[in-house]
Amino acid sequence: MNEKKSSASAWKSIQIGLAVLLGLFVYAYGFDVTKVNLEELRSERRQESLTRVTRTLAQPDIIGYEQQQAIVTMPLYVPCPAGGLLSTLPEADTSGAYLTISPACAAPGETVQVEGFNFPNNITGPIRFIPGNDPLNVVELGRESITTDSDGHFSASFLIPDRISDAPQFIRVTISESVGKPYFTQNAKDTWDKIIETVFMALLATTAGTILAFPISFLAARNLMKSVRSPLTSVSLSVLGWPIGMGLGYFVVNQVGKFTIPLSENIVVSLLSVIATPFIFWFAIRWALPQEEIKVPTLSVRLTRLLVIFIAILVAFFGFFQLAGLTTSISLGIEKALGSLGFLATFLFQVSDILRITTPALGALAAGGALASFLGRIGQRTAEKSPAARVKTINFIVASLAGATIFGLSGWLVEWLYQVGRVEYTFWGPIIVGAGLGLLLAFLTKPKATLPTGMVVYSITRTILNALRSVEALVMAIVFVIAVGIGPFAGMMALGLHTIVSLAKLYSEQVESIMPGPLEAITATGANRLQTIIYAVIPQIIPPYISYTMYRWDINVRMSTIIGFVGGGGIGFLLQQNINLLNYRAASTQMLAIAIVVASMDYISSVLREKYV
Amino acid sequence: MLQVKNLTKIYDGGVKALDNVSFEVPKGQFLAVIGLSGSGKSTLLRCINRLIDPTEGQILWDGEDITAASPEEMRNIRRKIGMVFQHFNLVHRSKVITNVLAGRLGYVNPAWSFLNRFPKEDIEKAIKQLERVGIADKADQRADELSGGQQQRVGIARALMQDPNMILADEPVASLDPVLAHSIMKHLEEINKKDGVTVLCSLHFLDLVHRYADRVIALNQGQLVFEGYPRDINDKKFKDIYGRDAERVG
């Protein structure tokens, strides 16, 4: 037994040894591929440029003064002429600032003493060697600078570089004096503009993302979706309902728009309609949807109600179009009057545009959803009440139609994406395959059995979320830059999309971890699924939702500062440009702005979180 | 009249929580369900309003087959069955009045309840139920600010909002101290005797059974081991229900 133990421990030691060896190997390779090299860091060249860049970074370009520049030069010979022609050098004019050099000539590599007099007090400026015999030559050598004392005097030793000439060359001291009041530099103003753009990009992305992630998170929550099951008849009919309903809805709402948009050019008409439609809608709905009903209404009452609701919804869409028209008129009317607040008018105009574009889409979605749920209900009822044989027959028909629809639409998408151009592959083929699969499914399922539709929706949602979440927002930004052009809109779209997918994931995990008790209790009262969500789920998830949204807001602010690196707008664009131009003082301003914004957002969100969560 | 016929429930993991259970409850009876923890009491009560789908068997309520009801019909059945829970199952962050109003969700038009709008009569009714259980002054507090006994009263008020014909109470007093337990049981008794509501109540303590129940059924490992009047539980029956090693106290 002892032997066994020792052999086991020996085996263990070998394992540990191998693990260490493997670790060594992995890290050695890692050092090699990441080119870890501290020698380079210690090299003089690196140290010097590091110092220089760090010093520039420490002086952000924010405030500027009007500069008054004075250039003082003094000739000297390099090397000393053979005949000692010192007298040919002119005397310095001692009435203003002037330089003296001793000795007045030197060989390359020697040092001369330069003294300055009558300079402004306590001022720093570069001292340079100017080759050639033009004192205003732009070429200059040297890196030294001088600082005058309180008498306007300085004295510095200057190393003569390796430039020789027979003609006199020059030592030049440039001093600039700040005069007048300080002002914000152009760079500071640009930074301000861009940082505002950045913050709002993050704000819009977070808002849009939160709004859309909210409903999606329920679809991605296992505990809610698991119990959703419906018979094949119902599923197939809903699948058919979606495209048909969306098509019809889009068509009808567009027709409404076509006939009523001209009306909205008259501001009185549009104003009256915008005021009247909510009332009409409200009363129609009040009448058609009684608050509580114990007895089941008769068929004719039900049909009338349906008709009234339909008309009410048409009226509502009419109201939307009128609202869009009214907003456009108002924005155009007040743009001039608003002056510097003109962006408010632009905002209104954009909102009306968004309203006009999204209204038909909304109509399509609403009609699609309505028709799908209506047909789904009919399917449910058929499956429950009809004899099994008839349900089976119906299933064969509707399942094959639904399969054909799904595959046909997918084929259409493929055609659109890849432009195959072969109808038999992208249209007839998929339709036949889909219909066949539908038939097979109808054949295999018992007519009255229910399918786990909830889990199917859950899996699809989860898969899409996970796939999209693994794409970095920066990469998405590149795609959106191609789609909508360089600028903050692309950045906002990318951040918004990333926000949707990551928040939906986080939210749905919260939904999955709620207390099941209240859910059970509300279900037991006879509440339907949506009521259960509203009364049992939402109250429980509000605090974590707020906290996740703020956390995401933090991330979005951070991300929006660098999304400009790929053309997504915001301050990153400016920062990258300045870094590329080696304009470190300007870049430093942007870094400072980013730091301030991120830190203050951090602070604000932590305060809010403490308060509300 | 509630008829349970050959009810069996096997959970996904293979646990047989109910094993061929049959019994009947006449209208207006107070039926106690007793048994050790894990014997299947909660499963039985939840099968009756189909919070859990039974594996086999049939439940008939006034002739209507609950086990065969469609989801749509199930909502209408559930709204006539109130339920009270051991852990109260209130929505903590909602107001007491909202919790009580939730009892009306099976009646109101869903479209309106999405907007948190309830008919005026329902709101008045909710206040009345809270008065009935003696906590009308707490209506606007958050549910989790209430004590356990008060929370259970909110639970009862919520069940009453449903105008129930039957109340399922799953160990309603197991998390409360004895004094509070009696006050809660008295509310259930009053609802049973005064309003004629059938009550199915699972209980731990035999003294509560003797004090409040008209009839008793007992479960042991999912099987019905006793059905009769509380006074008929003698020492032998007791050992059948609670096992050989159990000792009678009190």
Ligand SMILES: Nc1ncnc2c1ncn2[C@@H]1O[C@H](COP(=O)(O)OP(=O)(O)O)[C@@H](O)[C@H]1O
């Ligand atoms: N959701 C579930 N999944 C699997 N097994 C369960 C589940 N709920 C309860 N059980 C099991 O079923 C049996 C009966 O449980 P339960 O009805 O809760 O008993 P009681 O309420 O009498 O304590 C227990 O063995 C329990 O472990």
Ligand SMILES: [Mg+2]
């Ligand atoms: Mg239990």
